[in-house]
Amino acid sequence: MTSLQGPGPAGYDLSGQVAVLTGAGSGIGRATALTLAAAGATVVGGDIDEAAARATATRIDEVGGVARGVRADVTDREQVDALIDGAVAEFGHVDIVGNIAGVPHNKLVMECSDEEFERILAINLKSVFYGCQAAMRVMVPRKTGNIVNVSSGAIDTPAPTLACYGMTKAAVAMLTKTLAWEGGPLGIRCNAIAPGVIETNFSRHNFVDAQGNVDPEKLEAYRTRFGRMTPLGRVGEAQDVANTILYLVSDAASYMTGQILRPNGGQAMPW
């Protein structure tokens, strides 16, 4: 049935749109790639793990979607530019950019080396800056586009060992809000998500044994411990986050920009 008012299913239709995603080989990036493709988008997924990026694209191809999976190290501006320019060259335009790639980091401030600090800055922050710049370069001439950056619930709850990670993610949130102001008059929306605890490879260190295999008892303990921190009583899945990203890039969110959405089960509830 056609909706009487509001976006209805058509508001989430991304047919004809091209999405470029980083970190598309795993977790939130892969779930987002599959979700945007299911909504009709062509997806170009970059990842430092080329095989993983290709595997994501293959899953989309197999069900009749259009996707590419390519190697892109987001710490290298040239590779980020090439990812987005490659999508324009093959498909004619880029409508959606998701800056998703990122890595965890846990170290006390007084124990963190310069090298580690620079590494986390490069992967989690500079990469997003490069991605936003490249997105603007191809979106501004068309006066349309959607950028989504991945921040983290770490910006809501400071905790020991999370200084470097939290600083990069807080900066991503600030970049997002600033770019919303710069992009808004040019027809470009820019939003961020700050996920809570999501069960992906990112959190794997919590529930694997010394050989790197999933330990069922540790997995259960992880789910229980972090699930208890949320009113919904469970940790999140990558799909929970992908759904939020789909909303933000769709017409259903046409009046949303500069916002930090929190798929976190209610773990943090900032105003």
Ligand SMILES: NC(=O)c1ccc[n+]([C@@H]2O[C@H](COP(=O)([O-])OP(=O)(O)OC[C@H]3O[C@@H](n4cnc5c(N)ncnc54)[C@H](O)[C@@H]3O)[C@@H](O)[C@H]2O)c1
């Ligand atoms: N999982 C969580 O609990 C959680 C919570 C909050 C925020 N996040 C954020 O979500 C994003 C995605 O994380 P995830 O949970 O899907 O983790 P994940 O480990 O499953 O996926 C991350 C992907 O990024 C890729 N990547 C890492 N370094 C890269 C580089 N230099 N260049 C290109 N790709 C690179 C990895 O190969 C991997 O495919 C990250 O930015 C992370 O900080 C995750």
